[in-house]
Amino acid sequence: MDPLRILDVDGRLLGPSPLPPEEIRRLFAVLLTVRAYDHKASALQRQGRLATYAQFEGQEAAQVGSAAALRPDDWMVATYRDAAAMWMQGYPWDNLLLGRMGDERGGAPPAGVNVLPPSITVGAHMIHAVGLGWAEQMRGTDRIAITYFGDGATSEGDFHEAMNFAGVYRTPTVFVCQNNGWAISMSRDRQTASETIAQKGIAYGIPGTLVDGNDLLAVFAATRDAVARARRGEGATLIEALTQRMGPHTTADDAGRYREERSLEDWRRRDPLDRVRRHLQASGSWSEDWEHEVVTAAAAEIEAAVGRAEDLAPFGAGAAFDRMFARPTAVLEAQRAELLGEGKAGS
Amino acid sequence: MDPLRILDVDGRLLGPSPLPPEEIRRLFAVLLTVRAYDHKASALQRQGRLATYAQFEGQEAAQVGSAAALRPDDWMVATYRDAAAMWMQGYPWDNLLLGRMGDERGGAPPAGVNVLPPSITVGAHMIHAVGLGWAEQMRGTDRIAITYFGDGATSEGDFHEAMNFAGVYRTPTVFVCQNNGWAISMSRDRQTASETIAQKGIAYGIPGTLVDGNDLLAVFAATRDAVARARRGEGATLIEALTQRMGPHTTADDAGRYREERSLEDWRRRDPLDRVRRHLQASGSWSEDWEHEVVTAAAAEIEAAVGRAEDLAPFGAGAAFDRMFARPTAVLEAQRAELLGEGKAGS
Amino acid sequence: MTEMNMAHALNDALAVALADDDRVVMLGEDVGLTGGVFRVTDGLQERFGASRVIDTPVAESGIVGAAFGMAIAGMRPVAEIQFLGFSYPGYDQIVSHVGRIRNRSNHRFTAPLVIRMPFGGGIGAAEHHSESSEAIYAHTPGIKVVAPGTPAAAKGLLLAAIEDPDPVIFLEPIRVYRAIKEDVPAGRYLLPLGVAEVVRPGTDVTLVAYGAMLRDAGRAAEALATDGVSAEVIDLRTLSPLDADTIVTSAVKTGRVVAISEGHRTAGIASEVAAIVQERALYSLLAPVARVTGWDTIVPLKRTERHHIPSVDRIVAAVRRTLGD
Amino acid sequence: MTEMNMAHALNDALAVALADDDRVVMLGEDVGLTGGVFRVTDGLQERFGASRVIDTPVAESGIVGAAFGMAIAGMRPVAEIQFLGFSYPGYDQIVSHVGRIRNRSNHRFTAPLVIRMPFGGGIGAAEHHSESSEAIYAHTPGIKVVAPGTPAAAKGLLLAAIEDPDPVIFLEPIRVYRAIKEDVPAGRYLLPLGVAEVVRPGTDVTLVAYGAMLRDAGRAAEALATDGVSAEVIDLRTLSPLDADTIVTSAVKTGRVVAISEGHRTAGIASEVAAIVQERALYSLLAPVARVTGWDTIVPLKRTERHHIPSVDRIVAAVRRTLGD
Numbered sequence A, B: 001m002d003p004l005r006i007l008d009v010d011g012r013l014l015g016p017s018p019l020p021p022e023e024i025r026r027l028f029a030v031l032l033t034v035r036a037y038d039h040k041a042s043a044l045q046r047q048g049r050l051a052t053y054a055q056f057e058g059q060e061a062a063q064v065g066s067a068a069a070l071r072p073d074d075w076m077v078a079t080y081r082d083a084a085a086m087w088m089q090g091y092p093w094d095n096l097l098l099g100r101m102g103d104e105r106g107g108a109p110p111a112g113v114n115v116l117p118p119s120i121t122v123g124a125h126m127i128h129a130v131g132l133g134w135a136e137q138m139r140g141t142d143r144i145a146i147t148y149f150g151d152g153a154t155s156e157g158d159f160h161e162a163m164n165f166a167g168v169y170r171t172p173t174v175f176v177c178q179n180n181g182w183a184i185s186m187s188r189d190r191q192t193a194s195e196t197i198a199q200k201g202i203a204y205g206i207p208g209t210l211v212d213g214n215d216l217l218a219v220f221a222a223t224r225d226a227v228a229r230a231r232r233g234e235g236a237t238l239i240e241a242l243t244q245r246m247g248p249h250t251t252a253d254d255a256g257r258y259r260e261e262r263s264l265e266d267w268r269r270r271d272p273l274d275r276v277r278r279h280l281q282a283s284g285s286w287s288e289d290w291e292h293e294v295v296t297a298a299a300a301e302i303e304a305a306v307g308r309a310e311d312l313a314p315f316g317a318g319a320a321f322d323r324m325f326a327r328p329t330a331v332l333e334a335q336r337a338e339l340l341g342e343g344k345a346g347s
Numbered sequence C, D: 001m002t003e004m005n006m007a008h009a010l011n012d013a014l015a016v017a018l019a020d021d022d023r024v025v026m027l028g029e030d031v032g033l034t035g036g037v038f039r040v041t042d043g044l045q046e047r048f049g050a051s052r053v054i055d056t057p058v059a060e061s062g063i064v065g066a067a068f069g070m071a072i073a074g075m076r077p078v079a080e081i082q083f084l085g086f087s088y089p090g091y092d093q094i095v096s097h098v099g100r101i102r103n104r105s106n107h108r109f110t111a112p113l114v115i116r117m118p119f120g121g122g123i124g125a126a127e128h129h130s131e132s133s134e135a136i137y138a139h140t141p142g143i144k145v146v147a148p149g150t151p152a153a154a155k156g157l158l159l160a161a162i163e164d165p166d167p168v169i170f171l172e173p174i175r176v177y178r179a180i181k182e183d184v185p186a187g188r189y190l191l192p193l194g195v196a197e198v199v200r201p202g203t204d205v206t207l208v209a210y211g212a213m214l215r216d217a218g219r220a221a222e223a224l225a226t227d228g229v230s231a232e233v234i235d236l237r238t239l240s241p242l243d244a245d246t247i248v249t250s251a252v253k254t255g256r257v258v259a260i261s262e263g264h265r266t267a268g269i270a271s272e273v274a275a276i277v278q279e280r281a282l283y284s285l286l287a288p289v290a291r292v293t294g295w296d297t298i299v300p301l302k303r304t305e306r307h308h309i310p311s312v313d314r315i316v317a318a319v320r321r322t323l324g325d
C-alpha cells in the first residue's frame, strides 16, 4: 500500500486539490494556531503551570486535515494528544488548559460541542465513538462520530471490539489512527507485525486507507470520503495517517533513551506546515506579515485562555462529592460532612 | 479464499493424501471413539449424571485432524467443546467427565500431559497458549502450543491481543478456530463483518489458512504445516476450520429458537465420519464388523471411565481451602475452622 | 397485580421500559432470538424489533463500551452481561469510563445506562458462572449497585434503575429467577434506589441480607422464631450506596447483627456492614457483628458448592453465637 | 547495607532475581529501553538482555495472559502494569485465570507470577494515574496482594513475592518511590508475605496503615506523641491475606484502632480491618474503629487531590475522636 499523497514536500499538488485555495489558506492559519498552542502549553508546563503535557508537534496536519472534514455537530472522541483536532471541533482552549492544570471543568466543553473530554487511558475510547454513532443512527440523524487514537492503541483488545462492532452494525464511525511511529518507547514495527495499520480493517470488513499524515490535503480528502460514507449509512472507515511525533511522548519523557535524534531529520523535511506554506507561497497567497499576524492573534487568544483558566478559582474541598451523581447519595453527603469537619464518626 | 479440501464428501482424494492408509484407518477409529464419547456424555447429561454438556458432533474431524499433527509433549489450550482434541493429546476421559460432574479433579490430567483444563470463559485462553509457547522458546525447546477456539471467541479483545503478541514475538503457536457457524444463537455472519476468519491473520502478520473443517485430511495437512512452521521458529499460524455444530450449543440450549432444522441437511451430507468411512470402503479397508468392534471397545472404555469418575468420593467440606495456594493462608485456615464448626467467631 | 416469578417480573419491567421510552434499547449476547440464557428477555425482540433488542457479538467490553457511548448520546441502554463472571472483560469500561464520565466532564456528559447481570451460585453451574463479586462494583465510585431478592422488588428496582440519571449495575440472583412467585404491580412501578427494607420485624437480632440470601435469611428467621428468637430481616436491595440508617436503626434496636453475603469475605459487603454498625452503634452492640459469607476461595464446582454458599444452618449458628448460646 | 530509595531498592531486588534465577523474566510496557516510567527497571534490559526484560505492545490483558502462560510452563515472570489504573483491561486475566488455575486443576498447574503496579496518588497526575483500588484485588481469591511502605520492605517483599509459588500482585506506592531512603540489605533478602509489622510501639491507640499512608501514620504518631498520646503503628505490608493476629493483638492492647487506607471507603481495606477488630476484640474496644480513607469518589485531579488523600490532620483528628477528645 502506498500512502495517499496530494501535496508533496515542496508544496506541489500531485493531483487536483480537494479544497479551494481560500480554504487551504484558512487551514494554514489553523495549523499555525495549533502549533502556537502546542508551544505555549509546553512552555507553561516547563514553568510548572501545567501538569504533564503531551505535545503533538509534527501531527498538526493529521489532526487539522481530518477535523476539517467534519460538521460542527459531529461527535469526536480523542486522546490526550489531540488538542488540535478537539479545538477545531469546538473544544475551547480554556477547557484544554484546565484539564492539563488538573481541574475537572476542563472536561466540560460548552453545550452543543459534541466532543468528549480527552481519553487518558489508551484504547477504551474508540468503542465510545461506535456507541455514539450507533445512537445517532437509531435516532435517524446523519451525525457521525470520529475517533482518534495512536499506533499503540491498536494493540489493545478494545480497538478490536470497537472495529468489530462498527463492522457488524455498519455504524457511522471514522477511525483515525495517527501512526506517529511510537508508543512511548515502543516503535511501531515492534507494536504489531502487521505491515500497515490500515490493513487491519480487513479483519472487520472495514475499508482501510493509508495516507501521508503530514499532508493536510491527503488527510482531508481521505477523511472527507470516510465521513461521507458514514453519513450515507455505508459504515465505518479506518484511516492510518503516517506521521511522526517530533517531541518526546510527554513533557515527562526522555525520548533520547529510545529514539536517535537524527532519525527525525527526514521528518523535519516533511514538516506538515512547511509544505502548505510553500504551496501558498507558490500561488502568491502567503506573506510573512500575514503569518505573523495570524500567529500574534493566536498567541493573544491563547494567552487570554490561559489567564481565564488560571484565574478560575479551584473547586472547594467538598466539590468531588457533587460530581459523582446527579444528586449526591446519603453516603457521599456523610463523607462530605466528615471531610468538612461537620460530622463525627463513632458518635 | 477457497477452503483447502483433500477428501471430498464421497471419500475421494482430491490430491495426494498427507497420511498413509493405516494412519487414516487409525484416525477413523479415533473419530468413532470420540463420537461415542459425545453421545455417551449427552446421554449421561439427560440422566442427570453430568451437568450441562457441550456436544461437538459435526466437529470431530476438525479436532481429531488437528490434534493428530501434534507431538505428545506439545501444549494444548482448548475449550469446553474440545473434548476430542484434548483426549487425543492425553487428557483422560475420567478427567473430562469429572469436570462435567462438577469436580475440580477433572482439571488435573496426569503428569506429562501438557493440556490445560478446558476454558469455560470465551476468549481469554488463547493468550495462554502464546505464553506457554513463548516460554518453551525461551528455554530452547521446540515444543509448540496449540489453542482451540470458536468463531464467537474471535470477537473478544483477548483474541486480538493473543494474535498480536504471537505476531510480534513469533511465538510457536497454532491458532485453530473451529468456525461451527454459531456462537450460541449468533450466526457467524453477524459475529463479524470479516468475510472469513482466516483473513484476520493479516492484521497481525500471521498467515491464515481456510480449511474444510469436516475433512480430516485437510485439517491434518494444514495443522501439520502450521506445527512445522512453529517448530522451526517461524511463528504462528491461524487456521479456520469451516464446520458446523450439529447439536444445540449445550444440553441447556434450544437451537430451534435460532436455527432452522433444514439448514443442517447439507451439513449432514458432509458428515466428517461418513466421508472417511467411504474412503476406507473404497480401498477395502473397512468392514462393518471392524467398526462395530471399535465402537464397542470405545464404549467399554468410556463406561469404565464413567464408573471411576462416579465412584470417586467427592472432596470433603474443607477441601476448597486447600486448593487456593501451595499452603493455605491463616485466613483460609480460620475460615475452614469456622466452616467445620471448630471455630467460634466473636470469641 | 399478577403473580410472577422474578424472571417474569424482570421481563415485564423491560417490556414496560421499552414501551414507554423510545430511548430504551437492550443489547447483549443472545438477548434477542433466544431471549437470553435465563429467558429474561423472552419475546422482547419479537415485540420491539431487532433494533431495540440487539443481539451482539461475544465481546463484553464492546457491549459495555457501546452502551456507554449510546447513553452519552441520549439513549437509555440496558446492557446484559450473560453472567457476572463474564463482566470482567468489560471491567475497565465499567470502572474507568461508565463510572467516571460525569466526574470527568463535571456533569456535561452523563451515562444513564443499566448493566444487568445474573449473579450467585446454587445451581451447580460451570466455573465462572456462580460469581458473587458484587463488592468490587460496590467499591467502585460513580456506579450504583442494585441486587433485588424478590420478584416485585426486581421489577420496581429495575425500572428505577433504567430511569436513574446515572449508571446502575443490576444484579439478578440466578437461583431466585424461578424459585419464588409473588404479586407484582402492573405497569410502571418504581422502588427507590438506595433504600433498604425491613422485610420482617424483630427484636433480638438483625439479619442483613440481599439477593438470593434474602430467602435464606427469612428461613433462618422462621427457624429461630420456633425457638423463640425474634429476628429482624433487612433486605439491602441497593449495595451501593448502602442504606446505613436502616441498618444502624435496627442494630441499635436489637443489639445484634448478622451480615449475610454470598460473596467472598475479605473486603466484602458483609465487612462493610460490620464496619458501619460498629462505627455508628458500637455502644448498642451486645455481641460482635457476625459475618456469614462465601469463603475467600473460588466457588467450588457442583459437587461441593453447597459448602461455600451460606446455608440456613450457618446463619442460624451465627445468630446463636451472637446470642452467646 | 546501602541507603536506597524505594525505586532503587526495587531495582536491586529485580536485579537479584534476574541474576539468581534463569526462570525470572520481566515484561511490560516500556520496562526495557526506558527503564519504566518511574525508572524502577532502569538498566535491567541492558544488563540481562531484551529476552529477559521484554518491552511489550500496549495491551495489559496480553501482558498478564502471556505471563500467566509462561508461569504455567515453569518460568517466573514479573509483569509490570504501568499504573494500577491500567490493570483494569487485564482484570479478567487476573481474576478469572491467574487466581484460579491452581484451584481449577487441583494443584496440577500453577502460576507463580508477580504483577507489579505503581499505585496511589499524591503527585497530581492525570486521571486514572492515582488509583488506590487494591481492595478489589484483596477481595479476589487465589491472589496475594502486597503493598510495601518503605525501601527495605519493598525489596524483601518483592523477592519473596517472586519466590512465592503462587501469584502475587505487588503494589508500589508512587509517592514513596523517591521520597524516603533507608538502609537496604544487599543480595537475596526476604520478608515473609502475610506478616504485618509493628513499626512503632504504643499504648493508647493503634494506627493500621500500608503503602504511602504508612509514612503519614508515622507522622501522625509523632504529632500525637508531642501531645502525650502514644500511638502504635502497624505496617500491614500484605493486604491479602491480612495478618489479623497482629492487628487484633494490638487492638486488645490499646483498645482503640484507626484504620487508614488511601482507597475508597465502601468495602475497602479499612472496612475489613474494622470488621476483623470488632469481630475478635469487641469487648476490648474503648471506641469504634475509625476509618480514615479516600472517599467514595473518583480521585480528584491535581487542583483538589489533597482533599481526597487522607492527611496527617485527618488521621490525628480520627485518633482524637476515638479518644473522645
Ligand SMILES: Cc1ncc(C[n+]2csc(CCOP(=O)(O)OP(=O)(O)O)c2C)c(N)n1
Binding pocket: A081, A120, A121, A122, A123, A149, A150, A151, A152, A153, A154, A180, A182, A183, A184, A245, A249, D029, D058, D060, D082, D086, D089
Ligand atoms: C490502558 C493504558 N495503558 C497504558 C497507558 C500508558 N500510556 C500512555 S500513552 C501510551 C502510549 C500510547 O501510544 P499511541 O497509542 O501510539 O499514542 P501516542 O502517545 O503515540 O499518541 C501508553 C502506553 C495508558 N494511558 N492506558
Ligand SMILES: Cc1ncc(C[n+]2csc(CCOP(=O)(O)OP(=O)(O)O)c2C)c(N)n1
Binding pocket: B081, B120, B121, B122, B123, B149, B150, B151, B152, B153, B154, B180, B182, B183, B184, B245, B249, C029, C058, C060, C082, C086, C089
Ligand atoms: C467471556 C465469556 N462471555 C460469554 C460467555 C458465554 N458463552 C459461552 S459459549 C458462548 C459462545 C461461544 O461461541 P464460539 O466461540 O463460536 O464457540 P462454540 O460454542 O460455537 O464452540 C458464549 C457467548 C462465556 N463463557 N465467556
Ligand SMILES: [Mg+2]
Binding pocket: A150, A151, A152, A178, A179, A180, A181, A182, A183, A184
Ligand atoms: Mg503513537
Ligand SMILES: [Mg+2]
Binding pocket: B150, B151, B152, B178, B179, B180, B181, B182, B183, B184
Ligand atoms: Mg461457534
